[in-house]
Amino acid sequence: MHENGDTPTPDVEIPASPAHPVELRPFRGVRLSPQKVANPSTARAFARPYRDVATRLSRWQDEGLVELDLEPALYLHEYSVHGMTIRGLVGGLQLSTRATHHDERSVFAHEAIHPEQADELAARMYEMGMNPGPILLVHRGPATVRALQRRVMERQPDHAYTDRSGQEHRLWRITDEAQLQTIAEGLSDSRFMIADGHHRYAAYLRLQEMHPGTPWDRGLTMVVDQEDTPFFLGPIHRTFKRRSLLALKTAAASVSATTREVTETEALRALGPKTLVATDGRRWMVIDLPEGPRTSAVEFLHQRLLPTAGSDDVVYHHSVEEAITAATASYVSVLLPAPDYSLLDRAMERGHLLPEKATSFQPKPSLGVLMRSVDSELMAPPSN
Template sequence: ELYARDPRNIVRVVLNRTAGDGAYDEAGATFRGWVAAGLLAPDDEPALYLVEQAFEVEGRPHERYGLLARFRVEDDARGRVLPHEHTRQAAKEDRYKLLKATRANFSPIFLMFSDRQGSFQKQAEATARTPPDFQYTDDGGVVHRVWRIRDGAAVSALQSAIGSEKAYIADGHHRWATAQRYHREVGPEAAWTLGYFTPMEAPGLVVLPYHRLLDRGPSIEEAGRALRAHFDLSDVKGAAAAAKKAAQSKAAYAFGLVDPSGAGLVAQARAGAGALLPADAPPSLRALDTFFLHQAVLSRLLNVPEDAVRYAHSMREVEEELKAGKCKLAVIMRPTPVAQIVDVADARASMPAKSTFFHPKLPSDLVVHPLHG
């Protein structure tokens, strides 16, 4: 659909449809053609870009501010840019080939930093009271407003506000690994990459859960019998009710299970359920619902193999899968708190796949960061 909308849509670069490795050559040629035609032009002076995203979650309005800026690429050993997820080789290879063909960043690495004094948030809100340089509303109803900041004093103030000793990768782990590899191979040209920086304390930083869809496994009744020894179980009707009750739970671990008929239950772990986890699991991982689910529940109690697990980030997708009978059970998860993400990153550990969904996603091509010229 995006291909058909406009021949200048960035999807023709970042997700080119040409078969095989020719896609990367075509992406590079397309990007260079747009630059040559003047469709993309460099700023005439250094600038930072403030981005506001206004959106709703379950009917409640939110606003998230972040800053688009380039930052230095460095090895993880420096401990200043901290990831929290495993990366997949196929995805890294795809991003590497695109970077090599275009020599530019189109999608920023999403980073969180500490803004305990609120200085960044105050500056962002003050800027947002002025007219933006441009704005638009995307297909999901998210309103994006962007300000180009060129005033030297304002730039310095924002740089100081995000000058934290550490930044935590929220999203973009494959892009970060790709930037590191390209820097090692190319050298100074690749010393910088594109980032989006937002405060971890901001109320607009919304983390949603990834739910699990089980293609094989027990029935809802069999699952209840398998879980009864370690969990308090409550019957619910439907995925929405399971999500609401699980979110309200104060238990160390809680999740819902729902089958295509709508029959469901919410499991809240009793004290001592953590003993089901491997003894050598680090504390930062032991605290996670997703780690507990995969290490203790799916593999040990329900005998569900990893290749039977799919993922859905929205309740609508879960409900559609259940209604169509495309899964045996849906596992309804709670969101992962930001503090747990930080703990995992500080411990240099890695969460299970699809543990976090930062909403809304960042669009590609709000700004382009060329690695040359």
């Protein structure tokens, strides 16, 4: 963890933040046709060489498979899958300012980023001339914006369909000046946590710095109100290379955590906010966190139990089954409980980072529902 202002390790960095007020700008949405959204073949359109992506999409546009809206708008996007619904405002987040103090920050990262990955994404987006999908920001939104969204949803959506993956989408364009002003005033003082897209966000910042005063001053963003349609926060489990249960037990004793060996069934049943589970594939151990200051299981694991574990020593898993399968005599898997939003709220309040891949926000929207062509904004808009 790096406290605000601390220097991160050389291979990671803390993304900067635009200063208040927050500005979410209208843009001319680019949309794939419903049969192309979440279609496995669609990925080929965004493959190398990236400079040809715009040409491929233009060809699809000629074939009626891509639509470009002529008039800029903010978009209310609602998507549903597996009984969960997420709803958010999509626009171009203005990035041309930089916060110099914690209180000025409007966007908070909950984990550090790898500079080379952000550099590669920035180069890729520049070659494409577009933001192929929005990053996801989560916040506690104001009641005025929630009420406006409900009013917008009283009319028929501009687009409604189910994509190839089974996600159901509804889109409303927002162009009314009074409604845009309500949104602008409501979001101006907001503080956002990056839910998905840390490296793409860092790439946005790089592109803004390289091309100031152009449409690269903005990056495509979806803003989700956790008081309205909260994401499901899932755990991301770990497998630690070159570790043993005995070494983990010794480390736990050194930080006043208690351990006990149990059966697999007992271990999985014990997993909870203050309890970790470790296995080498044969034996199972429960690790109970010590009493003390409020610390999440993932923070305790990386900051106290295994503070020397480097990125090369860890493999991440989104399911318990994957983590258990990866466990061996020299590859110990640690199962983590699902975090809650208070973990992210504390990170924003204290201005610090969480361990890498501390949580997984689900569900994420399918690629192609809304994209932003920066190249089209560099050109004069076509006449009606």
